[in-house]
Amino acid sequence: MTPAEAASSRRAAVSAPAAPLTLRGIVKAFGDKKVLRGLDFDVAAGAFVAIIGRSGCGKSTLLRLIAGLDAPDAGAIDFEGGATVVPRVMFQEPRLLPWANVIANVEVGLGTRRREPNARRRALDALAAVGLADRAVDWPATLSGGQRQRVALARALVSRPRFLALDEPLGALDALTRIEMQSLLEAVWRREGFAALLVTHDVAEAVTLADRIVLIEDGAVALDLDVALPRPRLRGSPAFGRLEETILDRLLDPSRSA
Template identity: 55%
Template sequence: MPIPNINILRERSAYFNSDAVSNYLKPKMKVVEKVKSNSASGIAIQVQNLSKSFGDIKVLENLNLDIKPGAFVAIVGRSGCGKSTLLRLISGLDQAEVGSISYDGNPHSSINGDARFMFQEARLLPWQSVINNVRLGLKKTDFPKALNALQQVGLDARADVWPSVLSGGQRQRVALARSLVHEPRLLLLDEPLGALDALTRIEMQGLIEKLWREHGFTAILVTHDIFEAVSLADRVILLNDGKIDLDINIDLPRPRQRSDVELNRLGEEILQRILTRPVAS
């Protein structure tokens, strides 16, 4: 095992020795309740007349979309349908030529502390230990917060190792902890599970759903896996050729069973819809 930053070890053991922190860490239920208290904290998003093109290719065309605070929305579609572009525009990482995006009614242009983005790759800093990755951009005194976030994704025991020794799923869990430690009001997920194996995906889906229910942020998930979309989201939006082709609510109780008949029927319906559409040129 690699030898992590000595300062961290010292800092950590100091925290573990203090009663305040062990009390802080032990009662997990308390933490959950504390977070639930600001569960009305999700952001409402309005997308109006949004258009974006790369050179001659129109990726999004005159798109309108309203997302309720605290909703879990999944965006699906063929590769190249513009779903990732839409997510990046909503986040403020990229800018649209035409149209506007507002958070809670206020115009939004560049990414800020309210929103966090999870990429397909974990994008951890390889030269920082796991805990230091979670602490990125945090104040020094927020160390217990970071440790708590790691605990929520079940990786507090791996706090002091380098990211390179973790599996792909563990790295994405660290990335998830890093996003959540800032208590975002909006979490944008750009196929974060795309590169994981089937079993790890199911575990990660469960974890994301659990944390979303506990924290109450608005979540927008871009995925190419229709069944992932219907099992996680309240609402699934199908993009085709830069336009919304289908927009359906999924009113199924949670936690959802993967074998649920209605869930599979909805998934099949969306899939058929995609397959009947011609491939965008």
């Protein structure tokens, strides 16, 4: 099954379809520095796309534009469904409210819908989806780093997003916790059917999670690869290693072609 066919199969199993995304001619500058240079980019409905690249290449800027946290200087960003699509964002830091317990932090993700009668039930369901149903009344300070990131993921998921943007959300975790969180992210994405866009420095993480890997260099797409490996991905397999090596070679030596 191709990545597109797999995404289509997942969409059929969920009530709220994932949101296809199209960007055309995106330009973004900060002062005299042009970070994105007429970039064209697409994310198919239900796809999991990873963006990689060196620091300062524009990948986090691209994610912020897609999430609506910044505006492009030129170009168009279009979701199918328009204003009805509200991308959710998961950052590297959990950004939990220290004065609120776990369930209240998850309810923040509902926005004004926190007042609805089923808000608490939805928050509990989101916590259950990330394996923390038993920590609902605990305080963030009592949780490990990985558990705090699970709460952040539950907060992002509680509104049942059609598009989830992930800005290096696992970068601060230890190696074992990071692998566990990768498995959790994959499981939740496959179950919920949303489109996901992951910014990461970790090539192995990109190969583990993504249908498609996009390398950004100097504000433009330098490499765009489909990941046809079966799931779950086996890190020690020859196919995994070959793909990782191809991406690393291109990342470390921009003069090389894919």
